[in-house]
Amino acid sequence: MMFEDCRGIRPKLGEFIDDELPGAEMLRVTEHLDHCPSCRLEVESLRDLGDTLRTAAFAQEAPEMPGLAAGVVSRDGAERAQSWKSLFARAVEDWHWAIVGAGSVAGTTVSTMLVAAVLWFGPAPVRADSLSTMLNELDAKNTVFVVSPNSESWDQVALRVADGQGRSYQAGPFVMRAAFFPGMTEQEASAALAEAIMRKGRVIGLDEMKAADRERTERLLDDITNFRLYTRQVMLMSSTTVSAKGL
């Protein structure tokens, strides 16, 4: 006789005898089996089937196969020896110094190429009018940096003055130079002026001069005035003062 819920239980009997049912299901099947002889018979039949299989299986003696391990290991070793990895390892086993040398050469080549690339593609040298150039030149002997106001924007512009004599200013709108006597320094202009206004040990006035002498003297005065005017306006500059001036 088959109970009403046998249909739901039968498919689970295999899992039941295999201990593969979850706890609740296991309990449900066990309770069902308590009152269902038909399903109990099915369980017995399934268990018998397993027993029959195991009995038949265990009746067969497994041979000892004493040489199996040695044979397999030997064949595996032979296969490994013929593998490309082994062949490669054997081929290069005496090459270690050659490989070290080749590695060194390769390393040197790569490093050289890297440095060359950095030099070739790296940033261009510093410009002559850059701040770093000025700061470097601050250390040079007989070189001072002066800053003069820009008449248009009142920006401060650095000018380089070589050896303090004003003869090798770099080109720029605020280069101090003698207007009437190009190439003449302030000292030379002062000496020339002193010579022009001294006559027989005394200073003479402009009115007493000849027109040409007076004009030359006035020009010398203008140049000296310009020199001194600019000299008053300029100031010694260092990297600190540049920063302080907000350049």
Added chain:
Amino acid sequence: MAVGTSVKPIRVLTWPDAAGAESALVQQCAAGDEEACARLVTDHQRMVYQLALHLLGDPQEAADLSQEVFLRVFRTLSQFRGQSSLKTWIYRIVVNQASNRQRWWRRRHRSQQVQLEEHAATHGELADSRHFAMPDRVLQQRETSSRVWDALNSLPFDQRAVVVLREIDGLSYEEIAGSLGVAVGTVKSRLARARGNLRDALGRSS
């Protein structure tokens, strides 16, 4: 809980020492340690042979397959990541190799197979000399055994593999799924079909 019922405890076995030893053995084998390789073969050869025998039904084939299986194990040992136990992994190789071998064997020998009736008509009845001078009990045991193997061999390979792994080797559904590379649900359905077919086959032959 109802009176008189009992629930079997769930088997939860943790065996870290065994897993560690197994992992160490695998690493030694992968590194080419011949002694470790020999130990791995010795430890598992009986299991491999018997599974091969139950799947193929022929002792010579099973012995050949055992060697192939261990060679395969060593070739692919570097791929073993320990997601399953070494045993399950080896089972999987045995099943795959047996399946391949059977396919190859069937392809090769199908044309050479002769029906028993045809053979008897040509050469006369087979002389069953094995049955002479044997005690009844042994004879009966052999006959039963023979019926069982015939019934087992009549199953499709997938069903045979699952029923052998469960009933003879005692693997859990999860281990069987791991060994066959299928889902646990597939194991359940194949096992149910295999048991039904096996019972039918044994019923017919008895």
